[in-house]
Amino acid sequence: MSELPPTTSVRRWLVTTNHKDIGILYLITSLFFLLFGGVMALLIRLQLWDPANHILSGLAYNEAVTAHGLIMVFWFLSPFAFAFANYFVPLQIGADDLAFPRLNALSYWMYLFSGVLLGLSFFQGGTLSAGWTMYAPLNVPMYTPTIGSTGAILALFMFVVGVTASTVNFLTSIHHSRAEGMGIMDMPMFTWSILATVWMMLFAFAALLAAMMILGADRVLGSVYFSATEGGSLLWGHLWWFFGHPEVYIVFFPALGVMLELFQTFSGRRLVGRKWVIIAICLIAVQSFLVWMHHMFLTTINLEIKTLMMATTIGISLPFDLLVFALIYTLMKGRIQFTTPFLFAFGALLLFILGGITGVFLGAIVLDYEFRGTYWVVAHFHYVMFGGATALVGGVYYWFPKMTGKMYDEFLGKVHFVTFFLGFNAVYFSMFLAWETPRRVFEYNPAFQPIHQAGTVGAFVLGGSFFIMFYNLAKSYVAGEDAGENPWDYSRTAEWAVPSPPPLENWPNRPSYASGKLEFVKDYVPDGGPAVRADENGNAVTDGGDAHSNHIRAYPHWDKHPSHASIWPFALSLATGIFLFGLSGFRETVTFTLGESLAATGLTVTNPMYPVFAVLGLLALVYTGVKWGLEDFYAPPTEFAERWPFNGVEKVKLGMWFFLASDVIVFGAFISAAVFIRFNAGWRTWQPLTESLPGLINTFVLLTSSFTVILALVAAHRGSRKGVLATLGTTIVLGCTFLAIKLWEWHHEIFHRGVTISANAHGDPIQASIYYVTTGLHGIHVVGGLLIAGFLFYRAYQGAYLDDNRPIEYFGLYWHFVDIVWVFLFPLFYLF
Structure with missing residues (x-):
């Protein structure tokens, strides 16, 4: 669509x-x-x-x-x-x-x-x-x-x-x-x-x-x-x-x-x-x-x-x-x-x-x-x-x-x-x-x-x-009276240079300030080739520009037009709303029983419909996320643009950098909260909740998975479909191994040692809260990464990423970040 x-x-x-x-x-x-x-x-x-x-x-x-x-x-x-x-x-x-x-x-x-x-x-x-x-x-x-x-x-x-x-x-x-x-x-x-x-x-x-x-x-x-x-x-x-x-x-x-x-x-x-x-x-x-x-x-x-x-x-x-x-x-x-x-x-x-x-x-x-x-x-x-x-x-x-x-x-x-x-x-x-x-x-x-x-x-x-x-x-x-393009005498910004309201794709041709004032340039586009500048006679010029041969800027007379419609943002948001509405009903007065082990975690609801909403919303989230990824939606980058201070950085990579910068603050806040609470509780009074060996093994597993993502990128560069599938598959196996060890560790702590986040349970609920919530957030990031890796594996099986390996590179940025976060969490919860 x-x-x-x-x-x-x-x-x-x-x-x-x-x-x-x-x-x-x-x-x-x-x-x-x-x-x-x-x-x-x-x-x-x-x-x-x-x-x-x-x-x-x-x-x-x-x-x-x-x-x-x-x-x-x-x-x-x-x-x-x-x-x-x-x-x-x-x-x-x-x-x-x-x-x-x-x-x-x-x-x-x-x-x-x-x-x-x-x-x-x-x-x-x-x-x-x-x-x-x-x-x-x-x-x-x-x-x-x-x-x-x-x-x-x-x-x-x-x-x-x-x-x-x-x-x-x-x-x-x-x-x-x-x-x-x-x-x-x-x-x-x-x-x-x-x-x-x-x-x-x-x-x-x-x-x-x-x-x-x-x-x-x-x-x-x-x-x-x-x-x-x-x-x-x-x-x-x-x-x-x-x-x-x-x-x-x-x-x-x-x-x-x-x-x-x-x-x-x-x-x-x-x-x-x-x-x-x-x-x-x-x-x-x-x-x-x-x-x-x-x-x-x-x-x-x-x-x-x-x-x-x-x-x-x-x-x-x-x-x-x-x-x-x-x-x-x-x-x-x-x-x-x-x-x-x-x-x-x-x-x-x-x-x-x-x-x-x-x-x-x-x-x-x-x-x-x-x-x-x-x-x-x-x-x-x-x-x-x-x-x-x-x-x-x-x-x-x-x-x-x-x-x-x-x-x-x-x-x-x-x-x-x-x-x-x-x-x-x-x-x-x-x-x-x-x-x-x-x-x-x-x-x-x-x-x-x-x-x-x-x-x-x-x-x-x-x-x-x-x-x-x-x-x-x-x-x-x-x-009302017609306003025309510009009803104001001294407005000086570009929106007043186009009709009112503006057309769907904004401009009659490419806007440029290269001459010191706003002009609309019609670029020369060879058949099947990238956009290039044209002079006043329509002949191609070659000085400068940031054209990408695999991303041609689409104008009405070019073969591929930008996409302007998709139902999946609406659907994904609706699924999120349903999931959170269901989640809001948890931890109330009537126990939601799926066996004693779940009841021990403190998950309770007042109405059995809330878990239904939560499960349906979660399933819908996964489904709409996959459909989003599979949709053929074309949003071309601007071919000729000023990009200081990020010259030479492709837009999806730049977006990933900004997202990860935000995520650094999220994890920084969690780690800062852990340190703040520990100082208030008395730093030396706390001992690690769990043995260091599972955490050490998981550190090795995650760092190895980062290496396999790099190998997947190398295989894509070389055009090796089998190599991409093997290395992405290894990454998925290692990620699942990490989660399996973490779940075993949690099960051992909760049901064998009685370390829970309940204020009335055996053990220190403050320390347990910090441990489970912070490592749980990291675990959610791992699960998200595995879902993306599974999607990439499916697309690679269909032959994708051999000509354009950037999706693997962007996934690698995310996965390396998740691994680096664990390097900080391991000493905080397993050593200090």
Whole structure:
């Protein structure tokens, strides 16, 4: 399946992999979650109308607070920004699509079905009620025992998996597919903001993924990372905020990119200090990982480290000052057009400045002791996150003509802005005035009641303002004026050089900036040969280029066209959702009996249907994964492109590098958690849980399997089908041997020595938790590698990989990484 049905067909939206379609799906879905999270917010504000109000019970109020925070931060703000990133980044860099179109579709469907899982959690005995930061020990079953709580955590896990796919895709696309002549410093500011964002996401969301897996193990398998360890709460704080503070900039940077574009367009001026703005963005991206501990000033961390974190926190404000001054000076030197997009961008700047100033108070240790846990934090947080994201609303109006070919109603747009701005400040500035109100608590000092009532009115005004936007855009889409290619006087990015909306494959010919300006070049393509440059007379030229004879860039008149449709991203995501829904029902009150041995592991369910969903979902996952691999889907690389700093690296290999970099952080978080807990428990009090001989044998087995993968690549180079089959088969046998030894070892420890992760079992549950969960994660990676190796073996049996051995090379990168991880785990669990 490669051809797209028409946009009027439901099937089109289930199978599309085109970046513009995915962008529209992200936009519509994120706006739905805005309404979902907004309803939760209005319930909170109604509860705060009167300190004696009990519209919601205490538990329901906590669920509303948690759901509102999770939905707005994860399911609205970031996807809202990446709706524009999906649609416009390929256009701005001169690409036909993102590097991996099916991966892009997968990231969207993972996002959607994770949101469905979150919605279902309300009907599983109640959703999570631990606050959106999910602080330990409130996040463990003892305090949030419902199935819905586990369902919400697994929904967030699924969301992060989709984010990882999207991150790898955007990094590969921007670094591999920029048009000829577009250097890294020449990219539009919106694309620059997305590049910085996805670099932060690559590492920050990997830490969150690790935290979600560890928390999932605590809830589903019964491990005791966060419930029975002396430093469990502190461990969660480190893992969460190592993600959580970069997340502030992950949310803000795309909005900043929109701000930078709009300020240039509607002032008629190039950005003042553009080079320094880019440097400031890079500095902030790096520094964002060095300030997380200021969220933990009230913990037992020693004062010296807190002081260091205070200094880094204050330091990160300096590049932000540069950004603000650059924006202001750009306006001062321009002729401003007060359109709706500009008003929202300018309003975002004002709101963010106030949010940033109030955040400096929280960066000081002494003041943080006073303000922490109050509505001052809530107000600051919303002025930064939602205030900055106000620019994204401006982005909706700015790019609406390009996406639809229609102009919005300017008068209604300005009414929307005024209503939004007044409602925003009414609800959130009132929180500064009533800052002594404890956060997440609905009973407060009656003296603050008038202020909270004003905030509630403001919340309804703010929520109502979005319906003005919905009406405006719907009316304009149906009966608005034609916008033409470019309705703005001073826009300067490439998306405005094509029709509105853009055609399926974006460009009439290959876009190029080699001459210093955007041009469309028609390349000369010999019959059966690679694409080559053509001069103005259509004759081939041979200087430069990065053409691959086995990957011809497909234009409409060439033999092979790019694929734009696949059902398997949807199917794979649906299977994942079904599996996680089934998994959410485990570890509850009624024992799920498959013999006493399984019951001893702590796997329990309240409804026998949950195991059915889990098994069906797992089988569907394997089936859809195989069908994905067998599908004939063609996504050609850009033949002539700027690829610094990855010149000469093929796009799939580059994507694999980025994925493995993320996985390094995942395992790094697991190993760091093990070391942290061991230090808290007393390093010298622990002895290895198991004998070192099985681990030593397994180390030898895995290292040998790495060698056989190398031999498989050599055999493919030599065109030896039998050699490929023999060496891949040996790798599979060695991998299975590793798993068999590991399973024997686990069986021996659990059933002969009584070492389990149950807090009531014989042995040390803390040490056992770390051992089983960490080596179990590695085992899952081994199983995944064996499934891939089995697929490669099947394809090699059919004669594949002799002409193109790159799939074996990419599998080798993954397998070598898995083996290297074991080299670190072996001494940690078997020797020290």
